[in-house]
Amino acid sequence: MRSYIAAAAFAVLAQAQDLDWDLVSQLTPVPDVTIPVVYATAPATTATATTVSYDGEATAAALSSALVANPSDSAPLDSAIAKRAATTGCQAQPTGVPLGPTGDADTPSNFLAYPAFSSAAAAEAVPSAVPSGYVNTFSNLNASNNAYGYMGYTLLPEYKAQTCADKCTKINGCQAFNIYYERDPSQNPGTGCENPKSTTNIKCVFWSGPVTKDNANNAGQWRNQFQVVIAGSNGYVNQSIATPAGYNAGVYLGKATINAPLDCTGDNSFLQPQVVGNGVFDANLCAVACNQQASYARQHPPADGSFNKMCSFFNTYILYKNGTSLGQYCAMYDQTWSSSYAKNTGYYSGSDHYTIDFSYTFSNSTDGGQPRYPCNVASAKSAIVSASLQPYCSSVLSNGATQTATATNTLATVNANDKSQTTATPSALTKYPASVIASACALATSA
Numbered sequence: 540m541r542s543y544i545a546a547a548a549f550a551v552l553a554q555a556q557d558l559d560w561d562l563v564s565q566l567t568p569v570p571d572v573t574i575p576v577v578y579a580t581a582p583a584t585t586a587t588a589t590t591v592s593y594d595g596e597a598t599a600a601a602l603s604s605a606l607v608a609n610p611s612d613s614a615p616l617d618s619a620i621a622k623r624a625a626t627t628g629c630q631a632q633p634t635g636v637p638l639g640p641t642g643d644a645d646t647p648s649n650f651l652a653y654p655a656f657s658s659a660a661a662a663e664a665v666p667s668a669v670p671s672g673y674v675n676t677f678s679n680l681n682a683s684n685n686a687y688g689y690m691g692y693t694l695l696p697e698y699k700a701q702t703c704a705d706k707c708t709k710i711n712g713c714q715a716f717n718i719y720y721e722r723d724p725s726q727n728p729g730t731g732c733e734n735p736k737s738t739t740n741i742k743c744v745f746w747s748g749p750v751t752k753d754n755a756n757n758a759g760q761w762r763n764q765f766q767v768v769i770a771g772s773n774g775y776v777n778q779s780i781a782t783p784a785g786y787n788a789g790v791y792l793g794k795a796t797i798n799a800p801l802d803c804t805g806d807n808s809f810l811q812p813q814v815v816g817n818g819v820f821d822a823n824l825c826a827v828a829c830n831q832q833a834s835y836a837r838q839h840p841p842a843d844g845s846f847n848k849m850c851s852f853f854n855t856y857i858l859y860k861n862g863t864s865l866g867q868y869c870a871m872y873d874q875t876w877s878s879s880y881a882k883n884t885g886y887y888s889g890s891d892h893y894t895i896d897f898s899y900t901f902s903n904s905t906d907g908g909q910p911r912y913p914c915n916v917a918s919a920k921s922a923i924v925s926a927s928l929q930p931y932c933s934s935v936l937s938n939g940a941t942q943t944a945t946a947t948n949t950l951a952t953v954n955a956n957d958k959s960q961t962t963a964t965p966s967a968l969t970k971y972p973a974s975v976i977a978s979a980c981a982l983a984t985s986a
């Protein structure tokens with residue numbers, strides 16, 4: 540059975556937002572995709588374009604039932620892997636565009652240095668050429684991307700970012716594309732044609748995760764004695780991802796994740812991490828996991844009556860190990876944190892470097908969560924404890940309901956009615972309303 544989640548147990552973690560190493564150790568890096576341009580067996584069955592379809596609803600439904608069936612499912616995730624088409628020796632390959640070095644000049648190094656490739660790449664990176672809704676993330680590299688969430692590719696007759704963008708926009712789940720020139724063999728290299736003449740293909744490759752300079756790490760390959768190389772590689776990313784139903788529009792955090800402090804009451808708002816998906820980045824999958832946690836918590840309140848922590852906010856991002864994507868991570872919280880807490884840009888574990896990209900937060904639009912009790916009560920409670928005002932609190936509490944209803948800064952008027960002596964509000968507490976002082980006193984004297 541296909542597995543959609545890798546999850547830590549539903550138990551609340553005691554620690555702040557370190558990675559869950561048990562969870563991370565189950566993840567296998569998403570394999571690199573090989574994108575061949577070949578006639579599979581005969582020209583009639585070409586493999587010069589493909590798209591990977593993504594059914595977000597079906598994936599969300601499968602994740603949801605997997606979470607219901609086993610909230611602590613700890614199976615590793617699957618990845619989509621493009622299959623390389625089988626080829627026969629010396630089979631003629633699709634002819635690309637009439638560009639690139641020919642004859643005696645037909646060498647990998649001349650291809651890399653071919654001026655028309657670098658000038659086209661530079662021209663398509665100027666702001667006026669960047670397709671609307673996309674940002675250009677790098678230009679004119681000699682490598683293509685191994686990004687997260689392969690969504691297919693197509694060959695183009697012309698090096699035009701807009702043409703590639705228009706195709707990406709039409710593919711469900713496509714958020715990024717990589718366009719480049721590739722030196723390909725004119726015949727499938729084999730016995731008798733070990734190093735055939737080259738042909739130039741303009742490739743447009745679609746991804747659901749971002750294409751960056753960091754993951755542009757595929758500089759080609761050897762096919763027999765023919766060297767496939769890449770030139771004029773540009774990357775473009777659409778950073779406006781879809782908003783899950785019931786959430787506010789996402790806040791883009793780029794390469795950083797939320798590292799929330801304890802809240803004002805001293806509670807840890809971090810609930811649990813989860814890795815979701817089967818190879819396509821989709822924030823809705825984290826929303827499904829967050830909603831599921833909240834609904835589970837609602838049905839299973841803590842037996843001791845303590846604060847019931849329910850997911851109302853999540854931070855989702857792609858986790859990379861040494862530059863290779865591991866999966867889509869979801870960190871869930873019972874409160875909303877602003878982008879000013881996006882301070883965590885990665886981790887080291889031994890010599891492995893874990894990094895982050897495509898980080899977004901989403902907050903429940905009807906209830907973004909709140910601390911166990913209000914922050915001004917927490918602050919008044921600290922003032923009481925640090926100034927040892929518990930005796931004053933005893934008098935406040937003994938006046939019970941009367942003072943709670945009195946919206947003044949002192950208890951003098953309240954006490955004056957039944958006692959000759961009045962109790963002035965200590966200066967440390969004068970800035971708080973009486974109701975806040977009463978709540979803070981109750982907390983300060985109960986513990």
Ligand SMILES: *[C@@H]1O[C@H](CO)[C@@H](O)[C@H](O)[C@H]1NC(C)=O
Pocket residue numbers: 648651652679680681
């Ligand atoms: C790509 O290769 C050309 C030719 O070798 C070289 O001049 C250029 O610096 C390379 N570009 C990068 C980004 O390495």
Ligand SMILES: *[C@@H]1O[C@H](CO)[C@@H](O)[C@H](O)[C@H]1NC(C)=O
Pocket residue numbers: 671672673707708712714777778779780781
């Ligand atoms: C960017 O992605 C969002 C969410 O998938 C989509 O609604 C929007 O149309 C995309 N923009 C472009 C220019 O493709």
Ligand SMILES: *[C@@H]1O[C@H](CO)[C@@H](O)[C@H](O)[C@H]1NC(C)=O
Pocket residue numbers: 784785786829830833851903904905906
């Ligand atoms: C948002 O929070 C409200 C209140 O807790 C809850 O009823 C609702 O189901 C949540 N929305 C989503 C999408 O989980």
Ligand SMILES: *[C@@H]1O[C@H](CO)[C@@H](O)[C@H](O)[C@H]1NC(C)=O
Pocket residue numbers: 861890891892
């Ligand atoms: C990650 O990179 C470090 C430093 O280059 C290296 O020592 C380590 O073996 C790499 N880990 C993996 C899994 O490739």
